[in-house]
Amino acid sequence: DAGVIQSPRHEVTEMGQEVTLRCKPISGHDYLFWYRQTMMRGLELLIYFNNNVPIDDSGMPEDRFSAKMPNASFSTLKIQPSEPRDSAVYFCASSPAEVGLGQMSFEAFFGQGTRLTVV
Amino acid sequence: GENVEQHPSTLSVQEGDSAVIKCTYSDSASNYFPWYKQELGKRPQLIIDIRSNVGEKKDQRIAVTLNKTAKHFSLHITETQPEDSAVYFCAAMDNNAGNMLTFGGGTRLMVKP
Numbered sequence: 001d002a003g004v005i006q007s008p009r010h011e012v013t014e015m016g017q018e019v020t021l022r023c024k025p026i027s028g029h030d031y032l033f034w035y036r037q038t039m040m041r042g043l044e045l046l047i048y049f050n051n052n053v054p055i056d057d058s059g060m061p062e063d064r065f066s067a068k069m070p071n072a073s074f075s076t077l078k079i080q081p082s083e084p085r086d087s088a089v090y091f092c093a094s095s096p097a098e099v100g101l102g103q104m105s106f107e108a109f110f111g112q113g114t115r116l117t118v119v
Numbered sequence: 120g121e122n123v124e125q126h127p128s129t130l131s132v133q134e135g136d137s138a139v140i141k142c143t144y145s146d147s148a149s150n151y152f153p154w155y156k157q158e159l160g161k162r163p164q165l166i167i168d169i170r171s172n173v174g175e176k177k178d179q180r181i182a183v184t185l186n187k188t189a190k191h192f193s194l195h196i197t198e199t200q201p202e203d204s205a206v207y208f209c210a211a212m213d214n215n216a217g218n219m220l221t222f223g224g225g226t227r228l229m230v231k232p
Contacts, residue, residue: 031218043163043208043222055217091162095218106151106218110162 004111006092012117018080021114024073025094033108034067034077035091043091049075050097082118089113121146123211125223132199133231140226142209143191149211152185152192153220157206166207167194199230 005024013019025032033048047057052069060067064083069075079086093108122145132138144152153168169176169183169192176183180199185192196203206227210220 033219042224045219045221048217048219050217056219097218106212106214106220107153107165107168108218108220110164112162 004092004094004109006111006114008114009112010115012119013082015083015118016081018078019082019116021077021090023075023092023111026109027073028096029094030097031095032069032075033093035093037089037091084118087117089115121149121211121221123209123221123223125209125226127226128224129227131229131231134199134201136199138196138199138228140194140207141191142223144211145190146213147190148213148215151212151214153210154183154194155208155210157208163208201230201232204228204230
């Protein structure tokens with residue numbers, strides 16, 4: 001497996017524009033997470049899905065942010081309209097719920113991230 | 120919800136010395152505690168983890184200890200090398216409440232040659 005794949009790697013956009021970040025999780029993983037990383041706030045969980053269903057979106061900063069997972073192999077994080085304070089690195093991660101009989105693996109595998117700059 | 124505090128925020132050591140990073144957590148139900156290493160411009164990657172039924176775990180030069188009573192856990196790196204320089208994050212999770220990790224604020228470790 002190629003790991004978690006995010007696109008684009010870099011995005012520069014003007015304030016007010018819509019931004020869509022994309023993520024392909026590792027095949028077979030049940031959980032998908034969207035994180036935002038900034039110097040000031042560290043790694044923040046925005047939202048996570050279990051079997052394509054949103055479980056906790058309490059970290060989504062405001063209504064300008066939305067996330068979807070239409071199927072097990074694809075998720076999007078959308079910001080509309082974007083603002084300069086949204087500039088950050090956005091990571092997608094996936095993890096399995098259970099690996100093998102009686103064994104649990106909770107490792108979260110991160111994608112390369114999308115560096116978003118809103119000017 | 121869970122709250123994870125991590126100290127120190129920066130740590131500078133001489134090559135060959137040991138480094139210790141400490142974390143505390145608030146939710147007594149948490150039962151899984153991983154450590155991630157993030158090199159500059161790269162993604163966070165798991166380096167070691169520990170579950171609540173274990174007090175200590177070692178993997179070559181790195182070890183993690185867990186004190187469930189006190190709700191704190193620590194990362195120990197021995198014989199540090201320049202390539203250990205990175206940001207390290209601790210995290211905590213209650214796997215009975217989903218696989219949601221709560222991360223500490225990170226520690227920037229600098230190993231001086």
